[in-house]
Amino acid sequence: MMTRLIAALGILALALGLAGTASAQSSSRIYDPSSKTWISFDPEKVERDATARGRVTPERFRRTLVPFRTSEPPGTIIIDTDRKYLFYVLPDFQAIRYGVGVGREGFGWSGEVEVGRKAEWPTWTPPAEMIERDPDSAKYAGGMPGGPDNPLGARALYLYKDGRDSLYRVHGTNEPWSIGHSVSSGCIRMNNEDVIDLYSRTEPGTKVIVLKQGAALYDPTS
Amino acid sequence: MRRTVRTALAVGILATSALPVRAADVVIGVGDWPSAQATAHLIKAIVETRLGGTAELRSGATGELWEAAGAGEIDILPEVWLPNDRTQVATHVDGSHAVTLLSRGVPARQGLCTTKQAAEAFDIRSVDDLRAKQTADLLDTDSDGTGEIWIGAEGWNSTRIEKIRAKSYGYDKTMTLIEADEPVAMAGIDVAASLGEPIVFYCYEPHHMFALHDLVMLEEPAHDPTTWTIRSPDEDPDWLEASTASTAWAISFIHMAHRTGLEKDAPKIAALLANMDLQPDAIEDMTYALIVERTPPEDFARAWISANADRVDGWIED
Numbered sequence: 001m002m003t004r005l006i007a008a009l010g011i012l013a014l015a016l017g018l019a020g021t022a023s024a025q026s027s028s029r030i031y032d033p034s035s036k037t038w039i040s041f042d043p044e045k046v047e048r049d050a051t052a053r054g055r056v057t058p059e060r061f062r063r064t065l066v067p068f069r070t071s072e073p074p075g076t077i078i079i080d081t082d083r084k085y086l087f088y089v090l091p092d093f094q095a096i097r098y099g100v101g102v103g104r105e106g107f108g109w110s111g112e113v114e115v116g117r118k119a120e121w122p123t124w125t126p127p128a129e130m131i132e133r134d135p136d137s138a139k140y141a142g143g144m145p146g147g148p149d150n151p152l153g154a155r156a157l158y159l160y161k162d163g164r165d166s167l168y169r170v171h172g173t174n175e176p177w178s179i180g181h182s183v184s185s186g187c188i189r190m191n192n193e194d195v196i197d198l199y200s201r202t203e204p205g206t207k208v209i210v211l212k213q214g215a216a217l218y219d220p221t222s
Numbered sequence: 223m224r225r226t227v228r229t230a231l232a233v234g235i236l237a238t239s240a241l242p243v244r245a246a247d248v249v250i251g252v253g254d255w256p257s258a259q260a261t262a263h264l265i266k267a268i269v270e271t272r273l274g275g276t277a278e279l280r281s282g283a284t285g286e287l288w289e290a291a292g293a294g295e296i297d298i299l300p301e302v303w304l305p306n307d308r309t310q311v312a313t314h315v316d317g318s319h320a321v322t323l324l325s326r327g328v329p330a331r332q333g334l335c336t337t338k339q340a341a342e343a344f345d346i347r348s349v350d351d352l353r354a355k356q357t358a359d360l361l362d363t364d365s366d367g368t369g370e371i372w373i374g375a376e377g378w379n380s381t382r383i384e385k386i387r388a389k390s391y392g393y394d395k396t397m398t399l400i401e402a403d404e405p406v407a408m409a410g411i412d413v414a415a416s417l418g419e420p421i422v423f424y425c426y427e428p429h430h431m432f433a434l435h436d437l438v439m440l441e442e443p444a445h446d447p448t449t450w451t452i453r454s455p456d457e458d459p460d461w462l463e464a465s466t467a468s469t470a471w472a473i474s475f476i477h478m479a480h481r482t483g484l485e486k487d488a489p490k491i492a493a494l495l496a497n498m499d500l501q502p503d504a505i506e507d508m509t510y511a512l513i514v515e516r517t518p519p520e521d522f523a524r525a526w527i528s529a530n531a532d533r534v535d536g537w538i539e540d
Contacts (some may be wrong), residue, residue, distance in 0.1 A: 006469060042363060059308070066416055067416060067417070068412060068416045069412060069435060070408075070409065070412040070434070071405075071430065071513045071514040072410060072412070073403075073410075073516055078409045078413060080410075080413050082363040082364050083363065083417065085413070085417070087413065092493070095416070097416075110402060110406055110410075111402070111403070111404070111406055112337070112403070112406065140411060168286050186412070209405070209406055209409045211406065211409060211410050211413060212364065
């Protein structure tokens with residue numbers, strides 16, 4: 001998916017005849033948890049492609065107020081991981097619809113969880129598997145401080161199941177172009193301005209329903 | 223109260239039996255679907271406000287509730303769906319006679335639904351359409367080449383029968399049959415309706431979803447009992463292969479059931495159950511109030527009793 005996406009963006013960039021303006025960085029590899037392999041990642045090309053699209057989230061994934069008839073109470077969050085939308089239920093059968101990006105390794109299940117805690121400019125700790133394969137990430141083994149380069153972005157909601165951290169998060173991203181796609185890392189990602197908006201509406205204990213139509217009920221032990 | 227004294231005496235006499243000592247006069251089993259919760263709360267409120275008794279609610283999956291009723295731990299099953307619970311009725315009603323099934327039945331419908339919008343926009347009209355690749359593609363949300371259909375919660379008898387129906391019609395080859403808790407499935411329908419995306423799912427009526435969304439049942443051949451052979455895992459390990467159901471569900475009925483002997487231990491409560499004649503629209507209104515409007519069930523039950531005092535009076539025998 002990532003390769004196809006980058007390829008598609010590249011074609012678009014060529015078609016529009018736009019040149020990239022990103023800061024030059026050397027090509028590198030990123031860890032793909034789905035295949036558990038390292039894949040080529042050219043940040044310069046990604047920046048160039050995103051620039052071609054105006055570096056914005058595709059229109060249909062932008063924050064929108066929509067009609068939403070549901071029996072879930074206002075305040076509930078419903079995430080459709082297949083269609084890449086997050087709904088925040090409002091009174092009177094309305095919802096705020098946000099676009100999300102979904103990690104390819106994440107959410108192979110559907111079910112109910114809750115917001116266990118939330119954080120501003122959260123610390124990011126790379127998974128042990130990533131540290132093992134990428135010595136460069138070892139410097140963050142104790143946690144990378146929050147900030148513009150932190151992959152969790154501006155805010156994070158930590159999802160808990162039966163009082164325990166499920167290790168899944170809804171978090172921000174500094175790469176708005178990635179919204180609406182399955183990207184190579186990380187849980188549920190939202191634009192920073194969207195996750196800040198959602199964060200301001202959400203308290204610990206908020207019910208979160210995760211939908212993955214092709215998956216059975218959530219079972220953290222499976 | 224008298225019932226408590228009698229229970230205490232009975233427990234003393236049957237000291238070696240497994241009869242539990244209860245805090246309430248009756249224990250009501252509450253199934254994990256909305257209308258069962260509505261009727262259970264209504265019975266509890268009538269027992270407590272009109273009959274001067276006490277009632278306790280005990281939640282559980284269908285199989286657990288039937289086992290508990292068969293063991294005498296649950297006195298009332300507010301919603302026994304037929305033909306869904308046929309196997310448990312054979313065991314606990316016709317077999318051991320531990321449970322008495324009341325004859326009055328509320329008519330109900332079951333089948334596969336889609337939204338009216340999806341039926342018109344995507345031309346999904348009948349169960350035959352589910353075998354078509356075009357429909358499978360429309361309902362394929364995870365790009366695995368098959369569509370997805372919610373067939374009910376794990377443990378429901380209807381879920382097992384929906385598997386048999388999928389096999390018999392042949393759409394088990396084109397669709398992934400999803401079992402999930404009802405609230406998760408309902409949220410999926412809410413999302414599909416909001417986005418105008420197609421969705422097909424197991425549905426039953428009375429249910430508040432028919433008031434929440436504009437739903438239509440998929441067309442299928444009328445029920446023909448000669449096409450239905452339903453085996454349960456208890457009867458046959460190869461139940462799926464041994465079963466067939468290639469026409470629509472029969473008109474279903476929701477019955478009340480109670481522990482055999484309740485009519486002697488608590489005759490007024492037993493009479494209440496025998497007399498209650500809830501209609502499908504009343505049950506749908508109840509589930510809408512409880513689930514969609516989120517009225518606390520105790521408040522709802524008391525308000526309903528006040529608003530329908532004459533009907534409730536007719537259910538109570540002096």
